[in-house]
Amino acid sequence: MKNIVTSLFFAATLLAAAQQKQKPNIIVILADDISAREMPIYKSDTWSPPTGGDTQDVKYRANTPVLDRIAEEGLYIKTAWAAVVCSPSRAMMMTGRYAHLHKWWGNKTTGKYSDENGKVGTYPFYESSPLNIGVIAKKGGYTSIWAGKTQMRNPNLDKYGFDEGVFTPGESSMEGENPYTDFKIELKKIDGKKQIINNDTGEESTTYAQSGWYWKPHVMLMNNPTSKKEFEWWPNTKESKKEYGLNTYGPDVELEFIFDFMERKTKEKKPFFVYHTTHLGHDGFDFYHPETKTKWPGTPKIEWKNGKYVRTQPNVTGDKGVYNTHNTVTEPGIHNHINYLDYQMSLYLQKLKDLKIDKNTIVIFCADNGTSGYGKNSAESQKGTHVPFIVYAPGLNLTKKGEQDVLVNLADVLPTIAEIGGVTIPEDYEINGVSLLPFLTTNKKEHREWIYGYKDGQQIIRSKNVLKDGFDKWYDVSSTPSDLIFYPVIKDWSAVSKDLKNEKAVLEKVLPQFNTFKTARHGPLTEKQKLQVEKQEAQKIAQKKALKAKNKAKNKGKKNKGKKKHLNE
The missing domain is CATH 3.40.720.10 (Alkaline Phosphatase, subunit A)
Structure with missing residues (x-):
């Protein structure tokens, strides 16, 4: 103390x-x-x-x-x-x-509320x-x-x-x-x-x-x-x-x-x-290369030279999808x-x-x-x-x-x-x-016991040595793999140390307070608005399922067609 x-x-x-x-x-x-x-x-x-x-x-x-x-x-x-x-x-x-308070669960699942005009909008x-x-x-x-x-x-x-x-x-x-x-x-x-x-x-x-x-x-x-x-x-x-x-x-x-x-x-x-x-x-x-399938358009060219950056002034000419960057823009x-x-x-x-x-x-x-x-x-x-x-x-x-x-x-x-x-x-x-200032400016060795992430109803949490992802898989993160991601999955908890079990217990105790996606997804709504929003959400889910089933049937049809073609050859 x-x-x-x-x-x-x-x-x-x-x-x-x-x-x-x-x-x-x-x-x-x-x-x-x-x-x-x-x-x-x-x-x-x-x-x-x-x-x-x-x-x-x-x-x-x-x-x-x-x-x-x-x-x-x-x-x-x-x-x-x-x-x-x-x-x-x-x-x-x-x-x-976290999302249990601000209600922004995902890009397409931001909570709704009744605005000052009584209309339903993003919270x-x-x-x-x-x-x-x-x-x-x-x-x-x-x-x-x-x-x-x-x-x-x-x-x-x-x-x-x-x-x-x-x-x-x-x-x-x-x-x-x-x-x-x-x-x-x-x-x-x-x-x-x-x-x-x-x-x-x-x-x-x-x-x-x-x-x-x-x-x-x-x-x-x-x-x-x-x-x-x-x-x-x-x-x-x-x-x-x-x-x-x-x-x-x-x-x-x-x-x-x-x-x-x-x-x-x-x-x-x-x-x-x-x-x-x-x-x-x-x-x-990439408006300069509209036909490309790469994800990140080029930037102005820069070069690290003698301990500082030298930037090339962009020189782009053209119009309507046909452009020449004159070698002034990166790949x-x-x-x-x-x-x-x-x-x-x-x-x-x-x-x-x-x-x-x-x-x-x-x-x-x-x-x-x-x-x-x-x-x-x-x-x-x-x-x-x-x-x-x-x-x-x-x-x-x-x-x-x-x-x-x-x-x-x-x-x-x-x-x-x-x-x-x-x-x-x-x-x-x-x-x-939690404020970082005490950790940054004192002899405090740790900052916090656990960290948390989320997407819709998926909860992701980890302590120093244990991680639970959004698919409820548990990982031993006590040592870091070379790609920073492929930690060993814990399949048998009877085979792990008492310390890892204790950390898991702490995380499991923390999670319920944030797990309100199904029970309290939105902000303030009238009962009528709540029913309206729930109906719209149900319709979207049904449409997604129907589209998924349609695509599955379509792909199955293509696969069967390919098999028949192969048999006929």
Whole structure:
């Protein structure tokens, strides 16, 4: 008990010292769909090729000298978990809570509620969890910007507590259609038939509907000083309209607005919070190569040379699906997305030095779920949940350095920001995350006993040595395999140690409180609305079953036809 009190006193003393100067700035970079195994620091012997899946070909392994350095000079978490797919992971990050509270169980199973007009809609965080990450930052005295992907499914982005925003792709429901770019895959009705159309070429596409967020991106600004209203499409100035075009890269645009925000707030001597939810890592349609089947469009070319990055200015020409990148854009692949994140991290570090705030800024780099085509959406083992997590804070006097063999959840970020900002969360307001600050700044050896992930009704949980996945398989995770994933399955519990049995018992005791997908899936609804929603859900399930049966019969027919053909030959 004495050690715990001493540790907490030490953390409070460090924080008080930092706050006497000025609260440390906070930058959270949330990469998209990147498993820990893709990052060289995690030393996996397997990663993802450009078409998805698994490879051990080193030419597809990322090269991250900057992230490697800050992970070693700062620290990185060996086992950090998210949920298995975008929406529930971002919910976990932004609320510090699990799905039993925020009701975002999966991308297609977000909870419903009765809105202020009495209509049924997606249950937003500002209703289910009013103390979300933007609000916490504001209460802590921070001015804030949210840049990149939102995934909020409603247009009220001004209700999450952020002062400014730059969203890619822009939320088109706010200001009508974007007048600046036709890089969009849209569901249209043609001759009474629904089709997915590439607006750039006018041709039918086989991908999902999406607004382009990489090249020639859709960008929406919120409360930007250059804007004439709260929400406005970018480019919105004479200069930006002149420069915008085929060579405009969405991740660059995000960073330009973030750096402008950082400059202004530093000049005003105000602590800032940057929530950078980049698209880098997410698969997307390659408008420059519409015929390709690769998952990750190329980035601007960069080269690590003499200890720094050299970037090639993009030079793309063409129109309507026929483009020439003139060798200024990389080959596709998630490794090139990660390389570009490393390049952007070098820009962040240089900007912090230029502004002379590098010793008073905390940087957290992490990701929202596993890689597409490998871990994303997977509840097997920790494929979908295991993500990178790096903390770099040269002025905070971290007491840990390099790899840390502890357990961390994305839910831990919000209470960490709250503690840094001096925000007290009411005792009756449930938070599932645990502040990292005591672990980061004291001699505390462990952070938490277990971590949790989810997708719909599937629950995934692990302690230091035992893991239960979404298919109720139990694994011995006391030692780490070379690919970070294929742990031995425990089939005979009578043959394992008492310690593993005890850890299993703890996890089994924890799980029931979060297992409310079937019993309390939605937010507040009237009885009539509840019956309506349940009816719609039942119809969807029936349609899925019918489609599955139809496809099964179709495939069986093809198989039988093939057999008959073979017999006749």
